[in-house]
């Protein structure tokens with residue numbers, strides 16, 4: 001009896017140990033909201049623009065790495081909750097944000113307790129009447145799940161890492177390529193780092209070094225396709241390869257929102273104080289040292305100059321980025337400033353002139369009219385400038401319906417005006433793929449000029465542009481590239497390039 005009473009506690013302790021560590025998968029929640037919002041646009045983002053919002057198993061299925069890597073999927077008991085991502089746009093309404101946050105918190109509460117959380121956010125959300133939304137989001141998540149749960153975040157490098165966000169998470173990384181062809185590689189890395197720390201029992205990193213870099217540049221100048229962006233992001237690899245470093249990341253931040261958190265940031269996490277600290281400072285100093293070398297990733301000029309060149313060129317297709325209203329950077333996507341100028345050009349007035357495809361402008365009335373008269377019919381209707389009419393009013397399109405494209409959402413029609421083909425959608429429509437054009441019966445290789453509401457070209461369009469040419473036009477809209485003209489009030493100053501003569505910063509390493 002005596003012996004049993006002595007052995008029993010040991011046996012129970014061993015049983016407890018076995019059940020809590022060996023063979024037990026960590027329980028990991030997945031949650032996130034992602035959008036990039038221009039505060040210099042009158043557009044607003046509402047809940048319907050986040051549709052389809054993913055819940056439960058649909059979130060798991062949306063990540064290609066889980067489909068390709070069953071071993072990874074089997075490393076945890078996943079609790080996918082809500083994933084709400086939207087195309088960039090104007091500020092998120094307060095009502096929409098509150099709804100998404102409340103759903104996140106409610107679903108997280110229902111699935112508790114957790115060992116870890118994978119937080120999948122963009123990082124450049126702006127919300128009416130709320131500063132630092134991602135900082136608010138993580139603070140409220142922590143209030144629900146507590147301080148001990150290991151949280152690993154994946155972000156877009158055009159997001160902002162405020163001190164509140166950096167403190168709220170344990171691990172944090174960002175994509176290392178722009179265009180973001182590694183967006184799932186980064187998410188997978190954030191998940192693997194999280195699981196490694198949970199399985200090894202190492203838990204939270206000993207050091208999380210945050211360094212502010214007072215630089216604010218547009219993505220159109222910081223693509224990693226070319227230097228200095230390419231070498232800067234390549235410098236992450238040797239730092240991360242050290243044993244005492246878990247992850248290193250650089251954020252370019254987002255220039256079309258006016259908050260104190262909008263500036264470059266470097267974060268390095270790990271257990272070796274010197275490696276983490278030196279790595280963070282090295283990356284910050286590297287970033288600063290090349291600040292003057294960031295240039296637009298394609299030749300850039302005024303719309304007039306770009307058009308002159310494109311009209312004279314015999315290369316096909318000649319891409320022109322209509323940058324100022326790029327909907328994938330936060331533009332309303334319905335600014336008519338460029339289209340109005342194109343319609344006024346004599347070169348495109350007559351049939352048989354240079355072919356020009358304009359993609360795209362919203363015009364729900366035009367789409368309805370085109371459906372009524374059918375392909376080959378005549379239409380006359382105003383399009384665009386329903387949301388952002390600051391630079392030009394709605395424009396009259398008077399032409400022939402070439403193609404009607406019925407889709408599940410956002411039907412498109414192709415209207416011929418002179419030698420121009422204008423894509424009109426029910427809503428704003430980013431055109432990123434060859435298939436987008438082909439669906440309308442357009443072979444992009446056969447078009448003389450393609451004007452696209454876009455900044456740097458997507459991989460697919462970039463490939464097509466190699467047989468032709470590409471220039472970026474400085475046009476007007478909610479993501480105007482002329483940053484020096486933007487009415488900033490809340491940025492931390494001094495900052496490059498707004499204060500070009502500012503002294504070198506001291507790159508203070510803050511341990512979050």
Ligand SMILES: [Zn+2]
Pocket residue numbers: 156157158159180219
């Ligand atoms: Zn981005």
